[in-house]
Amino acid sequence: MPTSARRFKDAIYEQFARISKAAASPIRLELLDLLAQGPRTVESLARETGQAVANTSQHLQVLREARLVQAKKRGLHVTYFLPDDQVTRFYRELRLLAESRAAEIARVTQAFLDSRGQFEPVDQQALLARVARGEARVIDVRPAEEFRAGHIPGAISFPLAELERRLKELPRRTEIVAYCRGPYCVLAVEAIARLRARGYRAVRLEAGIPDWRALGFPVVTGDEASSRPRARRARGATR
Numbered sequence: 001m002p003t004s005a006r007r008f009k010d011a012i013y014e015q016f017a018r019i020s021k022a023a024a025s026p027i028r029l030e031l032l033d034l035l036a037q038g039p040r041t042v043e044s045l046a047r048e049t050g051q052a053v054a055n056t057s058q059h060l061q062v063l064r065e066a067r068l069v070q071a072k073k074r075g076l077h078v079t080y081f082l083p084d085d086q087v088t089r090f091y092r093e094l095r096l097l098a099e100s101r102a103a104e105i106a107r108v109t110q111a112f113l114d115s116r117g118q119f120e121p122v123d124q125q126a127l128l129a130r131v132a133r134g135e136a137r138v139i140d141v142r143p144a145e146e147f148r149a150g151h152i153p154g155a156i157s158f159p160l161a162e163l164e165r166r167l168k169e170l171p172r173r174t175e176i177v178a179y180c181r182g183p184y185c186v187l188a189v190e191a192i193a194r195l196r197a198r199g200y201r202a203v204r205l206e207a208g209i210p211d212w213r214a215l216g217f218p219v220v221t222g223d224e225a226s227s228r229p230r231a232r233r234a235r236g237a238t239r
Contacts, residue, residue: 022066023094027051028059032082032091035069036210037142037181038149039081088210109184116189127177127205136175138205141191150209150219152179157223160187163194175201182208 002010023029030049034040040048046056060080063069068090070083082088099105130136139158140147147157158166158178170176176195180187188204195202213219 018066019068019090022062022068023091025059025062027056028063029091029094031056031059031063031080032068032087033181033184035080035082036088036091037146037208039079040145041077041079043077044145045080085213089214092210092214112186113189116193130175130177136177137171138177138179139170139191140180141178141187142180142185144223146181148221148223150213150221152209152212153218153220155179158191160191163191167198170195170200172200175203177203177205179205180208182206182211 023032027049031045034045034048042053042057042060045051045060046053049056051059060069060071064071064080067083068087069080071078071080073079127136127138138152138155140151140155141158141160141163143159144157147155147159151157156169158169178188178191178195180191183206185208192202192204207215209219
């Protein structure tokens with residue numbers, strides 16, 4: 001018969017397993033990644049992940065039961081959000097662990113970037129210095145609601161869908177630095193391809209806002225770009 005100590009350990013590890021089971025789905029991991037950018041409605045998440053609304057709702061319910069997401073109903077729409085930064089850190093650490101263990105991630109990523117023209121990432125500390133000196137224009141190519149939820153100081157909201165009609169807003173003689181949701185977000189990759197095709201000097205910032213925060217850099221909220229920050233040393237290693 002199991003001892004009380006054995007029953008205790010079984011119960012604890014069962015609760016640990018609830019979290020891993022909830023996260024053990026590519027779609028649910030992508031949902032966590034999207035919600036790390038800011039609150040989103042079910043309909044918006046469904047569009048971003050290419051899933052039906054009903055299927056997206058089912059995945060969100062699994063995450064909610066594991067207390068990895070929370071929800072609030074506003075009128076006819078339900079908005080989901082991460083309960084705290086701990087969940088953001090959980091997803092980011094899981095991503096970093098996978099990157100360190102699964103060589104396939106680097107191979108697939110490199111093959112994709114090669115097919116798009118091999119866009120080199122930008123060093124975060126060097127980016128801050130260039131922005132502070134006015135040597136680069138930073139654009140956030142995520143949807144506007146994600147920009148409002150948190151963005152790099154000095155960045156301009158420039159959603160990819162608006163890029164073509166707003167090109168005249170971008171200076172020809174200044175380097176353009178585009179960023180989106182992180183190393184596996186394709187919005188900035190597409191933005192760089194379009195900008196370079198039109199003769200702009202453009203590079204991609206690999207880090208997303210969760211990475212930016214984790215490295216110790218400031219993040220601001222709201223609609224407007226803040227004044228340019230002074231470059232400062234980040235905590236932790238860059239990726």
